[in-house]
Structure formats: structure tokens, C-alpha cells
Amino acid sequence: MNFHQLHIFHTVAERGSFSSAAQMLHMTQPAVTMQVQALEDYFGTKLLIRGSKKIELTEAGKTLIPYAQRSIDIMREADVAMSSFTHMLQGRLQLGASLTIGEYVLPRLLGPFGQQYPQINIVMKVMNTAQIIDDICKHQLNFGLIEAPIHHPDMVVDVVMKDELKLIVPADHPLAQQDVVDLKDVVQYPFVLREQGSGTRQVMEDQFINKGINLEQLKVVMELGSTGAVKSAVEAGLGITMLSPSSVKHEIALGIVKMIDIKDVAFRRQFYAIHLKSTLLPISAVTFLTFLRQQT
Template sequence: MNFHQLHIFYTVATAGSFSAAAQALHMSQPAVTMQVQALEEYFGTKLLHRSTKHMELSEAGRTLLPFARRSLELSRETDAAMAAFSSSLQGRLQLGASLTIGEYVLPRLLGPFGREYPDISIMLKVMNTTQILDEIASHQLNFGLIEAPVDHPDMMLDAVMEDELKLIVPADHPLAQQGGEVMLEDVLAYPFVLREKGSGTRQVMEDVLHERGIDPGSVRTVMELGSTGAVKSAVEEGLGITMLSTSTVKHETALGLVKMIDIADASFKRKFYAIQLKSALLPMSAMTFLSYLRKRQWT
């Protein structure tokens, strides 16, 4: 018995077929079948009952499955622990990232990572969460980075970074003239420019309002826009105030185009998540990149 065989068995069991497992593992179907048969020969019992129409686990297979899952989890933990010591990695890293992460967070982290690991080539796709899940499922991406947790039966989530939304107002706004922190009740008296419904940024704001017993529908929203850049431009023009990730407005605040203000009685924090297939083992280059992200939090 070896770990590779356990990984193949687990993938077949969770994928539901040899053909689906072969696609996920980038192997031929006969090779997958051969490895499962070798495992059955090792244990001296059938692990899977196969027919032309379906496949199901035997009693022995059901007993083995949690051990195979644990071995996969231990392998991931081992790779994550050893990633910090990997200094001469090579390979191609394919990942997807949602808008805020891909356009505002990763660009300033990819440069230092590339200098530290010059032989790893990165292909980054910026897209919405649904597209990221689809491309991970079809094995076009190793993993994705998303702004809000999702529940998918074939995927696993891992919180890798933290983020915080702050109140963003025009430079000459009355709230900016007060100096210091403001109260949430005072903030909600002003019109807002927000991202579209369903965006991760807007969801964080609405979740916090719900926790405070405030109906998000009561917020006076004068404009809904489909990108963070458009929201920032609207705020600069004095059309309203907004809540945005601190990582998206560093340039504008440095130039004095907008002001970032703390709300004294409310905190709008969230986590960013790495998402991957449960049955997949990430390459060491990917584990090293995720370890790198965890160590580099921003303020």
C-alpha cells in the first residue's frame, strides 16, 4: 500500500466514477482502475462494487474511506508545514481571484513573491466566485482566492488572509471635517454609493447591519455600481459615501482624493479564503504561495 493508491481510491469514492476520478487526477481510466485493484489485492477484499450503471463502496471501502481522507489531510498539513523551507521551487501556478483580491491585494504581493521564487510562473485570472468554482471543478485552476465563504460539496475552504472595510467619504464631506471616529447612526444619515447586490464587499456591510438590528434596505442608496473603481470615482465626485476594503483605497487616500474614517461603534472585518477541490493535492508551489500570503497581512 502507498499514499498514491489511497489518494486515487479516495478520489474515485468521492467523484463517484473511475472516469471522473481519472479526469481529476489527470490519469488514464485504466491506470486509475489498476491502482484501485492493487489496493484491493493488498487488503484482500473488494473496496468497490462496479457495474455498467453505477459504482458503490463495499463495507470494506466504507471503512477505509475515512482513513484515506485523513491521510490526504495529513499530506496537506505536511506540505503546508514544509512550504516555509522551500527555496528553489519551479513550476506553473494557476489560480483565480475575485475582484478585490485580484485587482488590489495580490498585485503588491506578487512582486516580492516573484523575487523570492523566480522560477515559479503565476497565471492569475480575476473573475467572480462562480467562475472560479467552475474552473477549479474543471481542473483549469489549482485553487482560488475568494472574499466570502461558499458551501460546495466538492470544495474545501481555508482562511488565509484578513481584511477590513472602512468608511470612505469625499475629502470635503462633513464627516471628514469632524476629525476622529464617527458613530454608525450618524453615518447612516448620509446617501451611499454601493457595489451591486451579491458582491462580497456589500455582503460584509449588510451582515454587520443585520447583526446590529438594522435593515440594510433602510440605507439610502443613491447608486449601485458594478466595480470598486466606479464606486471610488463616484465618491470622489461627491455623489455619496461608501464602505470599501482598506486595500482598495490606498492610492486615493494618499492623494487626498477621499478620506478613510473609523466607525467607533461598528467593525466591518472579514476573511479571504483559499478554495480547492477536496480530492486534490496542491503542488508545492501553491502551498508555498498560500503560506506566503498567511505571513503577509496588510494594514
């Protein structure tokens, strides 16, 4: 018995078929079948019932499943524990990042990471969450970084960084004269927002609802598909918005916009790393995620 066999058995049981498990594991179906049979031979008992529609666990298989899960968890924990010691890593790390993370958060961190691990070549695609999930399932990305939690049966979702949205207004806006404003005053002004479904907008709307604000009464004059477009519209005086401070550092330094706190409201959110349950991340990916967690 070895970890590889337990990992394959767990994936077959989770997916309910050898063909689906083979696709997830990037293996041939006969190879998956052979490894499960080897595990059954080792224990001298059947672990799976091969039905016409879906594979089911025998009593022995049900007993083995939690041990297989623990072995996977231990391997992941070992990778995290050892990641701080592996300074001679090399290879190609492919990841996907949603817009705010990919355009504004990661660029300032890639330099320090590259200095610490110069042999790791990072290839980052900036795309929406649905595209990231699709590419991970196709094994085109090692993992993804997204702005809102997802519920996907094949994905591991872990918190990796924290963030907080702030009110952003043009420098000559009436609210710009204050450092802290009341929410009831904020909602009187026109908003320029990210599109419906974006992580940034969802965090803002959730907090507004929690504070008793009727979203239908908001004066949303423009919905835009990127943070850059939202910033440009705010700079032009078309409205106010809620954005991550990391995305407006340059504009604040130049005095183009102002960042303001809203009294008694915190627009906190988390960034998440996602990857396939059936795939153990390479140590280079674990090291990169550990590095990100240490930055916040």
C-alpha cells in the first residue's frame, strides 16, 4: 500500500466512476483501475462495488475512506510545513487570478517572491472566476486566486489573504472634505460600480443590506467590467465607488481621488485559493501560497 493508491481510491470514491477519476487525475482509466485493484489485493477485500450507473463503497471501502482522506490532509500539511525551508525550488507555476487580485494585489508581491525564489517561473492569467475554474479542471492551471468563496464539488477553497473595501470619491467631491462619513449620507450620491456578480460589488451590497439599505434605491449611474474603468469614471466625476485600497494607491498619491472611511461599517473580505481536490499542489505552489499568507 502507498499514498498514491490511497489518493486514487479516494478520487474514484468521490467521483463515483473510474473514467471521471481518471480524467481528474490525468491518468488512463486502466491505470486507475489497476491501482485500485492493487489496493484491494493488499487488503484482501473488495473496496468498491462496480454498478451499472455509479460505483459504491463496500463496508470495507467506507472504513478506509477517512484514512485515505487523512493521508491526503497530512501530505498537504507536510507541504505547508516544509515550504519555508525549500529555497532552491525551480519550475513553472501556472495560476489564474481574478481582476482585482491579478491587476493590483499580486504585482507588488511578485517582485519580493521572485527575489526569494528566482528559479520559479510564474505564469499568471487574469480572468474571471468561471474561467479560472474551467482552466483548473482542464489541468491548464495549478491553482487560482479569487475574491469570493465558491461552492464547487471538485475544489478545495482556502483563505489566503484579507482585504477591506473603502469609499473612493473624486478629490473635489463634497464628501472629500471629511475623513469619516455616515452611510446615510453616502447613499445620497450617484455610484459607479463593478458589474453584477463581481466579488467587489457583492461585498459592498452585502454590507449595505446588513445596514438596512435598500439596494433598489441606490443611484447606480454606471456598471463597468473592470476596476480600471471604474477608477476612470470616478476620476471624471461621474460618481463614487467602493474599491480595495491596493487598487487606488497611485491615484490617492497623486491627489486625484480620496479614500474615506464609512462610520460603523467595515467592508472586509477575504481572497481565496482554489485547486482540485484530486490534485496535490506542487511544493512551489504551496510555497507561493504560504508566502502570500505571510503578507497579511
